[in-house]
Amino acid sequence: MTARAATGFAGRMHDPAPRLAETLDQLDRLANLLDSRWRIPGTNWRFGVDAIASIVPVAGDVSTAIVSIYMIKRAHDLGAPGHVLARMVGNVAFDTVAGSVPVIGTVFDAAFKANRRNMRLLRRHFEGRR
Template sequence: MVVKQEYFDRIAEAMPEIGRDPASVRQRIEAMELLLEGSFTMPIINRRFGLDFILGLVPVLGDLVAASMGAWLVWEARNLGMPKWKLARMFGNIGFDFVIGLVPLLGNVADFIFRSNTRNLRIIRKHLDKHHPSTVTVEGERLR
């Protein structure tokens, strides 16, 4: 079965545009970090946690899924043109979180304390603030 190029062109035109500009990338990575690290609040101690902690409760597979979601942040950072040493540092954060997460109880505590995605977001924000100052945000609002 041969599919014509026009078919793919029509599908591409019907899809919403995903912004590739730094401001759009910043919004996506901040949303992903919030999902992974701060979507929920622990009632008694009033500490925020996210999907990374919840996935860490599932042995090995959960940590693998959380690490792959965190790797997406690094992929977005690569698309921004960040230096390789910063990307390696970000992969180091994810790798450390993954390896510690493999230890049954210690991994869950580490996911609650060591927030690799928040650390990676901080690295990306510094890069964006320096190289793309128009994307700087103050309390979630973009400066104009």
């Protein structure tokens, strides 16, 4: 960690762990909204905004991919290493391309939860560091 990242206002030291935990919690909430916000009654199958947006081929998937890219940028800002970021980009790219296929893509988006996968990658990385 750089000295700049570890210092607060007026150069005082502060613990970056609360910022990390808070940011991961925010990203978790966003991933939940995108991938698993609602449950189909009588089942354990969950879906989110990503599946709903994919009803509009290509445009819906591109718009949710932009939100997913924002999440990757936040992961980068937290200091996630290149190999974790690359896997996150791969998950989003796969989700966007496969989800863009009319009809089948909507079902795919409900089943393949790229943002939840990305959050597992991030948490595994950061929790393994402590």
